[in-house]
Amino acid sequence: MIAVTLLAALALVTGDSLPGIALERRTAATLDARVGDTLDLALEPGAVVRRAIVSAIYEPTTDPSTVTRRDLAVRFHLPDLSALLGAPDRVDRFGVALQPGADPLATAAALNQVAFGYRAAPSAQIASESSQTFRVVSRFHAAIAVISVIASAIFLLCIMLLKVEERRRDAAVMRFTGVRRRTIFGALLLEAVLVASLGSIIGVVLAVAAGAVTNSYYQQFFATRLIFSQITFGIIRFSVLLSLGLGLGAGALAAWRLVRTNPMILWGRG
Amino acid sequence: MNDELRGTGNGEGETPRGSAPVANSGSPVPRSPFPVSSSPFPIPRFLRNLTRHPVRNGLALAGIAVTTAMLLNMVLLAGGMERSFAQLLLGRGYQIRLSPKGTLPFDTEATIPGIGRIRAAIAQDPAVGSVAPLAGSSLYGRRADSLVTLFGYGIDPAHQALYRLERGADLLPGDTTGLLLSEPAAQLLGATIGDTVTLVSRLDPQVVVAGSTRRLVARGVVRWLYDYKGQPSIGTALPVLQDLAGFRAEDRGSAIVVRVNQDEEVEPTTARLRAAFPRLEVNSVADLLVHFRERLVYFRQLSFILGSISLVVTVLLVATLMTITVNERRGEIATLRAIGMSRGRVIRGVMLEGAAMTLIGGALGALLGTATAHYLDQILTSFPGLPAAISFFVPHTASLVVAGLVLTMAGVLAGVYPAWLAARAPIATTLRTEAT
Numbered sequence: 001m002i003a004v005t006l007l008a009a010l011a012l013v014t015g016d017s018l019p020g021i022a023l024e025r026r027t028a029a030t031l032d033a034r035v036g037d038t039l040d041l042a043l044e045p046g047a048v049v050r051r052a053i054v055s056a057i058y059e060p061t062t063d064p065s066t067v068t069r070r071d072l073a074v075r076f077h078l079p080d081l082s083a084l085l086g087a088p089d090r091v092d093r094f095g096v097a098l099q100p101g102a103d104p105l106a107t108a109a110a111l112n113q114v115a116f117g118y119r120a121a122p123s124a125q126i127a128s129e130s131s132q133t134f135r136v137v138s139r140f141h142a143a144i145a146v147i148s149v150i151a152s153a154i155f156l157l158c159i160m161l162l163k164v165e166e167r168r169r170d171a172a173v174m175r176f177t178g179v180r181r182r183t184i185f186g187a188l189l190l191e192a193v194l195v196a197s198l199g200s201i202i203g204v205v206l207a208v209a210a211g212a213v214t215n216s217y218y219q220q221f222f223a224t225r226l227i228f229s230q231i232t233f234g235i236i237r238f239s240v241l242l243s244l245g246l247g248l249g250a251g252a253l254a255a256w257r258l259v260r261t262n263p264m265i266l267w268g269r270g
Numbered sequence: 271m272n273d274e275l276r277g278t279g280n281g282e283g284e285t286p287r288g289s290a291p292v293a294n295s296g297s298p299v300p301r302s303p304f305p306v307s308s309s310p311f312p313i314p315r316f317l318r319n320l321t322r323h324p325v326r327n328g329l330a331l332a333g334i335a336v337t338t339a340m341l342l343n344m345v346l347l348a349g350g351m352e353r354s355f356a357q358l359l360l361g362r363g364y365q366i367r368l369s370p371k372g373t374l375p376f377d378t379e380a381t382i383p384g385i386g387r388i389r390a391a392i393a394q395d396p397a398v399g400s401v402a403p404l405a406g407s408s409l410y411g412r413r414a415d416s417l418v419t420l421f422g423y424g425i426d427p428a429h430q431a432l433y434r435l436e437r438g439a440d441l442l443p444g445d446t447t448g449l450l451l452s453e454p455a456a457q458l459l460g461a462t463i464g465d466t467v468t469l470v471s472r473l474d475p476q477v478v479v480a481g482s483t484r485r486l487v488a489r490g491v492v493r494w495l496y497d498y499k500g501q502p503s504i505g506t507a508l509p510v511l512q513d514l515a516g517f518r519a520e521d522r523g524s525a526i527v528v529r530v531n532q533d534e535e536v537e538p539t540t541a542r543l544r545a546a547f548p549r550l551e552v553n554s555v556a557d558l559l560v561h562f563r564e565r566l567v568y569f570r571q572l573s574f575i576l577g578s579i580s581l582v583v584t585v586l587l588v589a590t591l592m593t594i595t596v597n598e599r600r601g602e603i604a605t606l607r608a609i610g611m612s613r614g615r616v617i618r619g620v621m622l623e624g625a626a627m628t629l630i631g632g633a634l635g636a637l638l639g640t641a642t643a644h645y646l647d648q649i650l651t652s653f654p655g656l657p658a659a660i661s662f663f664v665p666h667t668a669s670l671v672v673a674g675l676v677l678t679m680a681g682v683l684a685g686v687y688p689a690w691l692a693a694r695a696p697i698a699t700t701l702r703t704e705a706t
Binding site for chain 2: 044045046068070117129132133136139140143144147148150151154155157158159161162165166218221
């Protein structure tokens, strides 16, 4: 895009022959402009003023790369912007649609051989380059997630160990009354699985609620419809399986230690 | 029996001040001035308590270490970006920036006309020590039969705020044939100090000619302060760059930076310049930090949320562990209460144990956090277009001290509930239960 500073001032006059422009919703709100209003436009303060009529107010496409910039956008017909810039017949970029079956890479290479002063690139390559920012953010989120998962896993292991250890006396009584070790082990394991399952369900509900709050807050904060937190089935499956696996593992470890211990020691008399 | 075990008859189980506690047998228990030898929770004892259940306590310490590492990272992230940005902006001592209205310096391709006139007017201000006009534009450098894309800076060598010389010679005032290269630009052009470099600009694909061509001699290799990693940039005297970029006719530039003699004069001078040049954007470093903060609000909020969650997890972990530990030691605590231990001592001991666990885990977490901060910084500094000098995780003594105090307080607070449980346990009932 041509990077210019357009200074706009609202002038409440009408003119049928004026060029039409479209204001982004936030620009319209900032200028308190409505469809049909006339705006004075200039490239910089004190420069020659051009007038344009607001013919539309549009909702911008959701673009994460611009969400924090809060630029105020205006759309022109190309000849109108060229005239305002004093740069007729100049553009920043072309979009080229290829015939079906044409190779974008080969076509871009061929165009680059024709002349200098521009660079032709396939859309996929541009998309890849422009999404570099999000790849960095994704890597950062992934690293934070790994730390969080490690912390949660340790927390879960610790809690499960404590939970089973709490049953020392119960286990001792069961051993005194002739209950088999395998039965005690199974009962403790079942309890661990139930606790982990219940915790997983609560965790999923909390995550969904937190995601909804996050989306609601940031969508209002940045005045956008971007989705900031998306809890997919894959994420839920991974989290629940990890939680159940850790719960089961920790429960089994603690239960195994418990059933191997002399019941008198479990009772506190060993 | 119960009344005797409840202690001193004051209904609270506390030993009266100034009197020696009396045990069941009636023999006095000596009150030592050193709690290490008489308290059930002297420092060596509660450190020993941590070794009673090595698996359990090891896991708890590991958990605290990881959450502390996260807390440390978030504390560094919360203020690190701003501090790093401020250091970058003040790297050459220029405290005020003027840019086209509605923009930040070099944020768009918008330019300021009549930059020489504006510069002369600013220099009249008695508080101003130096004024440096700057221009920036995309250029092309010729290498063999091809062109490479460069970013060009136009500077006044006598007043420059953009680079540090790494090797070779600096441009001298009035040098219109000299060129400064960044290391990536030198590599891209295959040029070394003393080589002649051909720069072209404003390429016209229709007539296949360049709008302007200059042959300049590489004087030195510099580090451009605001360049991103690997950015191929060159610098020339301002008029040369203006020629190349087509700025000369209207004497256009991209920004003006101003150094004020006294720091306390920065804000008044900013206000004066704002009034004198209403058609320009005038920002002090403090103003730019506000803009920067707005753009990176996501990271600040994320660091606050994750830091808070880390603290909550630490408190939960310590509180859970201490509660179960206290429950396991009810008999021991009841016995000690029965022979005269005051509730206050029991509470203090449990809370100290929680704090000790938090501090040990926190110390491990500080080491872990330092390593993870370095790794996370490597990720975030790979943002495209970010100045290479920016860092996201910058240590700050005051922030670290506050974080340490908050963590310690969290550890102490985590012991409140288990301590209360330990103190309120009925002595006789507990002893009877333990005996059966």
